[in-house]
Each structure stands twice: as C-alpha cells, then as structure tokens.
Amino acid sequence: MRNENTSIDKGMMNKIFRRSFMFGASWNYERMQNLCFLYTLMPVLKKVYKNDKEEMSIAMKRHLEFYNTHYTFNPFIMGVTMALEESEGNAADRSISGLKTGLMGPLAGLGDSMMGLTLIPIIFSIGASYSKDGSLFGVFLALILFNLINITIKYVLLKLGYTKGAEYLSKPETKANLDKITNTAVALGVMLVGGLVPQWVGVKLALSYTQGDLVIQLQDMIDGIIPGILPLLLTLGMYKLIKQGKNPVLLILGLIILSIPLVALGILG
Template structure:
C-alpha cells in the first residue's frame, strides 16, 4: 500500500466516520486555540485537549456512552506541548481511539504515545516558533513601527500566526493519516506491542525529566562547622541529583492514587513552601 493510498484510506465514510471537515474544525476549535487559556497546574493543557477532540470521540463512541466517558477522561489527563502542534498529536490520538473502540489496542496506549510525543515535539516547536519565527517577526515589526509605519503590528501578527494556523490544520490531518498508516504497518509486522511498550518507556522518561527540571526547592539545612559546613541538599545531590523532586513526585503519585484532590496537593505544596522557608528548612 502506497502512502497516498494509505492517506486516502484514512478517511472513512458513514454517519459516524471522522471526516476531513471534523479534523479541520477540531484544529480550529476553542479547545485547540485555547490550549493555554484553560491551563491548570493539575493537567496543564489536558482540559483544552479534551475539548479539541470531544466531538470526534462522540462519533467514535456513538453507541457506547461509558466508552465515550472513559475516552474523554483519558484525553483530559496531563498534556503539555507547543500549542500549534497539539492538533497533530490529536490526529494521531483519534486514529488510535478508533482502534481502541474496536478492542484492537489497550486504552492506556494512547496516553503513552501522547506522553512520548510531548517532549520531542515541544523541543522542535519552541525552537522554531518561539525563538525563531517570533523573534524574526518582532524584529521586522519593531523596525517598521520605529519608522512610524502602522503596518508594524499587523506584519508581526501575520508572520507569527499564519504559519501556526497552517500547521494546526495540516498537522491534524497529517497526524490522523500517519496514525492510521503507522498502526497498520505495526499491526501487519507484529510489532504493535513493542511500539506501545517503547512509547510507554519514552513517556516515563519525559515525566522523569520533567520531575527533575520543573521542581524548584532546596534544602537549606546545614551541618558541620567552620570551613566544613555543608548543606543537606549538597549531600543529596552527591548521591543522586534530583532526589528531592523524585521523592515528592512519588509522594504526590501515592496521594493521587488515594483520590486526594490535585487542588489540595497544590495548596498543600504552597503552604509547605512558605512554612519551610520561614523556618529555614527550604531555600
């Protein structure tokens, strides 16, 4: 099967089939465009991602209300990415959900794939759009504005947003097509389980790196005297850098499994931070 045939075959017909129009509408929906407007500490862009794909999920699970509810819960889980690349991941996710609805894939595989894609795609997206296109667009716009040209801000908006909107629409279609062809190839070769397992491993690596990179706390407890004074934090870093963040991640994971509300954990962390700094335990 050629790539063109695979792409054409990705779009099925029927009342409950996902169409090109469905994908385009999702890429330009309030969920896709509001990825950062509904950002939360608990799920980051998870709520917006769920809003982006919910209409397509309703089609996939049109005769299975409990399946739809479970799928919607899956797609409101933790998610974070360069916003214009979210529709691309959404397209891949919907091609997987069609297989999950048929019982051909385990439900947890879709979030493994999403987690595996977050880090690499964000690295590319941030470099291209935030540190390159945005800077170039701002430079041109500022130069025009400094000369009194009213086109300055308009040029900035066009240079920065036109590529993003094109990528949103093209990305969700390409993601859906790639998802179908990838799954078909993996299924035919018998490596589907290996792909899912590898995605899960990469996803855990992404979560692990975020645990270390997004945790900001230092133990200020000192011991020793004179020139031999050292901190507990330096001792822990000597054993394993990021140990404190790993410990708290494990604690939060345990509490979440015990159904403790994420908002309680967030508020508790804020209180713990203030109290720790006040008593000189944290810095």
C-alpha cells in the same frame, strides 16, 4: 460497543481544527492540557461512540490523563489519536495513551526550538526593523506573518497525523508492531517526564554546618551525592497520595501552608 460506520470527513476535520484554537483555555497545574485535549476531540468521540455512555465514559477518562505539548505541534498528535479512535476505539486504549505520552515530549521540544527560539525571534526582528521609527506597521506585519505560518503548520499537521495515522493503521503488519511502538513510546515519555521533575519541582534546604571559616551547605552535600533527589522524593510522595484518592488541590494548599513555617525557621530556602 464502538460504532463501525464512522468517517471523519472534511467538515469534522475543520471543526476539530477550529476547536484547537481554544487549546490553552483550560490549562491546569494538575494535568495541564488534558481538558483542552478532550474538548477538542469531543466531536470525534461523539461520532464514534454515539449513545453508548459506558464506552464514551472510558474514552473520556482516557483523554483526561496528563497531557502537555507545544500548541503548534499538538494537532499532529490529535490527528493520530483521531485515526486510532475511529479505527480501534477503546480496544486501543493502551496504544492511544502510549502514543500520546511518547509523542508529546519530543514534539514539545521541537515546537519550542522551531517556534519559540527560531521563528518568533526572526519574524519579530523583521517587524522591529519596520517599527524603529515608532510605526505600528512592523507590529501588525509580525503578527500577520507569525499567524499565517503557525496556522498553516497546525492545519497541515492535523491532516498529516490523521491520514498517515489511518494509512499506517490499515496495514496488515500494524497489529504486530503497535505493541512495540507503544512500549517504546511509554518508556520515552516516562523518561522525558522524569527529567522535568527537578526543573519543575523546587525543594532547597537552607540548613548548614559552620565550623570556624568552614561552612557546609546540606543542600550542596545532597546534590553532590544524588542530584535532584529531594524534588523526586516529593513528587513520588505526592503521586502516591493522589493514587490513594487524596485531593490534589488540598495537597497543593497543604504544601504551601507547610512551606511557610519551614522557610521562616530556616529549614527551607
């Protein structure tokens, strides 16, 4: 069982914040930031579950699920997760997973637009104006400005996610609303992840039919009927094999090996 006498103090919060700077150290192609998330959260899990290995195992397995969002906005999700782990523990297993899934997509988009497409170009444009004559001052200025803003946002979001998450969870009506929020978050997350399939998975047929001056590309015909169906079928097939216990690394190697002769034979482009 979860330890009821837990409290995430300022020291614990700062420890989680420091660990968040290593968030990209264990990125992987199978579940992306899951190892990073678990590593960052481990001090909280150890404090919540103490020496209960069974409960700890359940919590760790939960946070090894697929996870990927923007590095700057991740601390908000981390803070909300900390509040749920502290107050509910493994009883909120589905809620924690659902909220993570639902929040990571929108916050990833927000982070990309605010940081990657807005803040970084503005700051480094300012830096470039000071370095147009070859001075390194502009480079250091841009790096200092960016990190000051980025680090501040991350720390504020971590505290906001934890305090507001804890505040929300303490309300009497939370239990009634949590399932609705979780279901909505799961549905949103599934749609967002599904929308990424044709962008992240590339399957293009090179087969064509030629009759005189007429050339019909099979890939164009398929895209005209059901766009993105081949990446979707490949993803669903891989998902089914993984669910059956197949090794993801071996599946990836198998795809690479299979793709080489298919490209050589002109079947794949």
